[in-house]
Amino acid sequence: MKRRRIGGLLVGLVATLALATNAYATPAGPVTITVETHVDGFQDPFVSTGGVVCAAGVVSNGSVNFVGWQNGSHAQIRIVKHFECDDGTFDVLLRVTLDFAACDTVATWSVLDGTGAYEALRGAGSLTGDGDCGDTIVDAYVGSMHFD
Structure with missing residues (x-):
């Protein structure tokens, strides 16, 4: 009987702790980020809406890798972008x-990770880039973000 009570208490404690970790997560909010990306630029300014991340900052390439299939009309690229705000950074x-x-x-x-105010940042979405066939692409990120 005593073992059953202890077992029940342990199960209840584990369930409470599991639920408590999610209780502090913020609800996901819509976010848009707009970047005028210069192919030969080191850092590009960005602006965002939604209030989840800073309203403005700079973004740079962390890494760029051509992956997957490529042909004369398309290429697959994996890019890590490093966003810098006054109160922290985050990588996408x-x-x-x-x-x-x-x-x-x-x-x-x-979102991969973050520092400062963005250490617990999570989020995902889609991006469209409108290029001019020169050295500039206007990237529009649309999605949602929240904090765990």
């Missing part, structure tokens, strides 16, 4: 398809 993984003819991109993105 992009899985990009580049259309050589239109100079446009489509992608999905997800």
Whole structure:
């Protein structure tokens, strides 16, 4: 009988702790981030809406890797973007398809990690890039973010 009570208490404690870790997560909020990306630029300014991350900052490439299939019209690129705000940083993984003819991109993105105010940042979404076939692409990130 005593073992049963102790076992029941342990199960209840584990369940309470599991639920408590999610109780502090914020609800996901919509976010948009717009970046005028210069192919030869080191850092590009960004603006965001939604209030989850800073309203403005700079973004740079952490890494760029051509992956998957490529042909004369398209390429698959994996890019890590490093966003810097006054109160912290966060990294985003992009899985990009580049259309050589239109100079446009489509992608999905997800938050990898963060520092400072963005240490517990989570989120994902889609991206469209409107290129001018020169050295500039206007990237529009749309999705949702929250804090764990």
